[in-house]
Amino acid sequence: MTRIAIVNPNTTASMTATIAHAARLVASPTTEIVPVTSSMGPVSIEGYYDEAFALPGLLRAIGEAERDGAGAAVIACFDDTGLDAARAMVHVPVIGIxxxxxxxxxxxxxxxxxxxxxxxxxxxxxxxxxxxxxxxxxxxxxxxxxxxxxxxxxxxxxxxxxxxxxxxxxxxxxxxxxxxxxxxxxxxxxxxxxxxxxxxxxxGAAVKQAEALVALGLSTSKRGAYAAPIAKPYSGALAGFAPA
Missing domain, CATH: 3.40.50.12500 (Rossmann fold)
Incomplete structure (x- = not known):
């Protein structure tokens, strides 16, 4: 069973439900869709300003999803909010919609x-x-x-x-x-x-691409731009969380 975390980087749970339904419609029977609503940030993301406030909650959610056994993560915002940071932080594939x-x-x-x-x-x-x-x-x-x-x-x-x-x-x-x-x-x-x-x-497109990467045994490269960051203590919104 492949677990794919679908992370809504805004805090509107009803939108997460819509996203999760769309993901499950296309997911393979052997894929478990795990929807996650960000615990902090804006109620919707509509441009650069909102993106900045969404990042702490998004990164925390993706980090926790990897720790809980997700084989891949999807960032469910069309701005691909935090995509590069998330790919640098975790080892599982992260797909932007x-x-x-x-x-x-x-x-x-x-x-x-x-x-x-x-x-x-x-x-x-x-x-x-x-x-x-x-x-x-x-x-x-x-x-x-x-x-x-x-x-x-x-x-x-x-x-x-x-x-x-x-x-x-x-x-x-x-x-x-x-x-x-x-x-x-x-x-x-x-x-x-x-x-x-x-x-x-x-x-839907991101779910199928995430499934393909997991099936191929491919994960985020840790050379160059996505090299794993050195673990360090964080304060504020990310207190208690360090990259794996």
């Missing part, structure tokens, strides 16, 4: 569009697309919706998401759509049927 989603989209489409939430969330994703070598293939759009409004059926958020997908197909000639927020994880299948093209959820 943005990187996973873009890699998956690249396998099935030449041009694709990421539809995310707010404008301040769009810019970090553009930088990630550049980092992952996808800037020439991926367009990034913001649907002008707050993350938590996705949970309110009366907010109109899902209609604005659909309208942005319509524009992406017409104006970007998108061959696939990537949902640029973990809070959208439950919408991929219905939107794919509705629009007649692949709609990719990063949570």
């Amino acid at each position: 943005c990187e996973a989603a873009l890699a998956t989209a690249a396998l099935i489409a030449k041009r694709f569009t990421v539809v995310t939430t707010l404008e301040r969330s769009r810019v970090p994703i553009e930088e990630l697309a550049q980092r992952y070598g996808m800037a020439g293939r991926a367009k990034i759009r913001a649907a002008n919706i707050a993350v938590l409004s996705l949970e309110d059926p009366n907010s109109g958020a899902r209609d604005r998401l659909r309208n942005e997908i319509v524009r992406a197909i017409a104006e970007d000639n998108a061959e696939a759509i990537v949902l640029g927020c973990a809070g959208m994880a439950d919408l991929a299948r219905i939107l794919s049927l509705e629009f007649g093209l692949p709609v990719i959820d990063g949570v």
